Amino acid sequence: GIQVEQSPPDLILQEGANSTLRCNFSDSVNNLQWFHQNPWGQLINLFYIPSGTKQNGRLSATTVATERYSLLYISSSQTTDSGVYFCAVERAQGAQKLVFGQGTRLTINP
Amino acid sequence: SAVISQKPSRDICQRGTSLTIQCQVDSQVTMMFWYRQQPGQSLTLIATANQGSEATYESGFVIDKFPISRPNLTFSTLTVSNMSPEDSSIYLCSVEDWAADGYTFGSGTRLTVV
Numbered sequence: 001g002i003q004v005e006q007s008p009p010d011l012i013l014q015e016g017a018n019s020t021l022r023c024n025f026s027d028s029v030n031n032l033q034w035f036h037q038n039p040w041g042q043l044i045n046l047f048y049i050p051s052g053t054k055q056n057g058r059l060s061a062t063t064v065a066t067e068r069y070s071l072l073y074i075s076s077s078q079t080t081d082s083g084v085y086f087c088a089v090e091r092a093q094g095a096q097k098l099v100f101g102q103g104t105r106l107t108i109n110p
Numbered sequence: 111s112a113v114i115s116q117k118p119s120r121d122i123c124q125r126g127t128s129l130t131i132q133c134q135v136d137s138q139v140t141m142m143f144w145y146r147q148q149p150g151q152s153l154t155l156i157a158t159a160n161q162g163s164e165a166t167y168e169s170g171f172v173i174d175k176f177p178i179s180r181p182n183l184t185f186s187t188l189t190v191s192n193m194s195p196e197d198s199s200i201y202l203c204s205v206e207d208w209a210a211d212g213y214t215f216g217s218g219t220r221l222t223v224v
Binding site: 031041086096 | 141143147151152153154155158166200202204206210211212213214215217218220
C-alpha cells in the first residue's frame with residue numbers, strides 16, 4: 001500500500017515562531033488532507049490539497065504532486081496551535097480510503 | 111459540509127464486555143469509514159461500510175471482533191466485542207464529504223477498558 005511519512009515527529013517552538021511540517025507519500029494521490037487533532041481527540045480538517053497551494057489565515061499548504069510531497073506552514077504560532085498534525089492521502093488507484101501518516105506533535109510554549 | 115454525530119463520546123468498560131458506537135450523518139452518504147487510534151499512534155482504518163452489503167475489513171481486523179451495521183444511508187454502528195485493555199483507543203467514523211472536499215470525521219469515542 002501507499003506509504004505516508006511525516007517529519008519532524010516532534011516540534012517544540014516558542015509562541016510567535018514559524019514552522020514547516022512535511023509529508024512525503026509514495027504513490028500518486030487524488031486526495032491529500034491536513035488535519036489538526038486537538039487535545040480532546042477531535043480531528044479538524046485544515047486543508048484539502050491534492051495539488052497546488054492554499055492559505056487560510058496563518059496557515060498555508062502546498063502540495064507538489066509530481067514530487068510526492070506536501071508542506072504545511074504555520075506562521076506566528078499561538079499556544080492553541082499545539083496538538084498533532086496529520087497528513088492523510090487517498091491513493092489515485094485502488095480502494096477509496098484515507099491513509100494517515102504518523103503525525104507531527106507540535107508544542108507551542110508561551 | 112456534512113455533520114457527523116458520534117456517541118458515546120467516551121466510556122469506561124469492563125473487560126469481556128462489548129460497546130456499540132453510533133454515527134449519524136446529516137446527509138445521505140454511500141460509504142462510511144471506521145478508524146481506530148491507539149494511544150500515541152496514528153489513525154488506522156478498521157473497515158468500510160456500505161449500505162446493504164457487508165463491511166469490508168482491513169488486514170488485521172475481523173468481523174467477529176468489530177461487527178458493523180449499516181441499516182441506511184445516514185447511520186452506522188461499530189461494536190467492539192469481548193473487550194480487553196488493548197482495545198483502549200479512540201474510535202472515529204468518517205464520510206467522504208463532497209461539499210467540503212475530502213473526508214469529514216466524527217468527534218470520536220474515547221474508550222477505556224479496565
